[in-house]
Amino acid sequence: MTQLLRRVLLSDYFVLGLSLLYVAAVAPFTPGFVSAENFTNILSALLPLLVVALGQTIVLITGGIDLSVTAVIGLSSIVGAMAMNHETGWLAQSPIAAPAGVMIMLLVGASVGALNGIAVAIARMPAFMVTLASMMGFSGLAVWLTHAKTINALPSGFTMLGGHTMITLAIVLVVGICVHVFLRRSLWGRWLYAVGHNSRASHISGVPVGGITFFAYVASGLLAAMASVLYTGQTETGSPVLGQNILLDVIGATVIGGTSLFGGKGKVVWTLFGVLFLKLVDNSLNLLNLSIFAITIAKGAVILLAAYLDSLRNRFVAA
Numbered sequence: 384m385t386q387l388l389r390r391v392l393l394s395d396y397f398v399l400g401l402s403l404l405y406v407a408a409v410a411p412f413t414p415g416f417v418s419a420e421n422f423t424n425i426l427s428a429l430l431p432l433l434v435v436a437l438g439q440t441i442v443l444i445t446g447g448i449d450l451s452v453t454a455v456i457g458l459s460s461i462v463g464a465m466a467m468n469h470e471t472g473w474l475a476q477s478p479i480a481a482p483a484g485v486m487i488m489l490l491v492g493a494s495v496g497a498l499n500g501i502a503v504a505i506a507r508m509p510a511f512m513v514t515l516a517s518m519m520g521f522s523g524l525a526v527w528l529t530h531a532k533t534i535n536a537l538p539s540g541f542t543m544l545g546g547h548t549m550i551t552l553a554i555v556l557v558v559g560i561c562v563h564v565f566l567r568r569s570l571w572g573r574w575l576y577a578v579g580h581n582s583r584a585s586h587i588s589g590v591p592v593g594g595i596t597f598f599a600y601v602a603s604g605l606l607a608a609m610a611s612v613l614y615t616g617q618t619e620t621g622s623p624v625l626g627q628n629i630l631l632d633v634i635g636a637t638v639i640g641g642t643s644l645f646g647g648k649g650k651v652v653w654t655l656f657g658v659l660f661l662k663l664v665d666n667s668l669n670l671l672n673l674s675i676f677a678i679t680i681a682k683g684a685v686i687l688l689a690a691y692l693d694s695l696r697n698r699f700v701a702a
Contacts, residue, residue: 398640398656402663409667416667427548429662430555431613432632433655437562438606439637440654444566445599446579446646447510451499451517452607452633455492456626458525459611463488464534464621467541481540488615489608495521496604500597518630525623534621545616558609563651575599579646631679635686636661641696661685 394400410417435452442449466473467484474480495517502513545551566572574595577585586592614625640657642649664685668678 395641395650395652396656398653398660402656402660405660405663405667409663413667413670416670421666421670423548425662425666426552427617428666429658430548430551431545431610431617432629432636432662433555433658434558434610434613435607435626435629435633436637436640436654436658437559437651438603438610439633440640440642440649440651441562441566441575441606442510442599442603443637443642443644444575444579444646444649445596446582447503447596447599448514448634448644449496449499449600449603449607450511450514450630451495451521452603452610453626453628453630454518454521454525455495455604455607456611456614456629457623458495458521459488459491459608460615460621460625461525461529461534461623462491463541463612463615464537465528467538468534468621469536469538481538484538484541485544485612488612489605492604492606492608492611493601494604496601496607497597499604500600503600504593504596522623522627529621529623531623533623535619537615537619537621541612542616542619545613546619551613551616554609554613558606559651559655562606566649566651571595571598576647579643579648581647631682631686632661632665635682635689638686639689639692643696644690657689 406417415421435456439449439452463484464472466487467475467477467480469475472480474483477483499510499513499517502508503510543550544554566575574585574590577588577590578592578595582592611625615621618625636657637649637654638644638657639660640650640653640655642653642657661682664682665678668681673681
């Protein structure tokens, strides 16, 4: 029995199986849950979240955590919108407004990630405190820059990136494949896992622990900004509070998928399944017209269960 439980918990497809069981259990009681239109809605909500969660996966593999991703999403959104909106943008009516806006947003994300990386990797400050301070500071900066107002009139070439599901899917597929290849096929990817397993032993073995840690936070910031591009394209509005409420989803989905909070373990496919499961739960609870409080309680319980499963997985691996 123990061996069977071990095999199930350590399977790459454990959370996918949970997702299928959840759909089968909930579908009879949730009108419209199993429909092409609803699955399209789930896919649209899943894709940007997956991009942020992939960045979180990279950081968690090193044994760190990045709480600033929601602030990066909001700050990138309004800085990009300030640059490319038709009315008052720095690049208003310019033919390069959309691509330049995307590059500016990615630069903002990478810059925040670099600041986090310097504080964690070089100053050796605790990742939790550094990224918590970043979340508070950059969220406040985003609100201050716009006086809590949204920015509209974005170019159509930009809004189509997040507004068309198939285009968004293509972008996220490319991002996911790149992250997968990096983690599984590159030397730096192997170093990420090594740092997460034992940073001191990795340092003695010649692994550039500081550089790897710094890179992880830059990658997280960059992917959060990429998600901001998709979220902003979906809403067609730059907002300083965009993504403000998804931190629980980002960390929860990553851990649910199997990426360890203790470091040294994580895969792209695990994160995909974790995001899928969380979005299925989220969508079904919304269709049942539950209050936001009930939905938050249910998601909190799911994430607590995921943390417990993560603990069980680590016990089995250590056994």
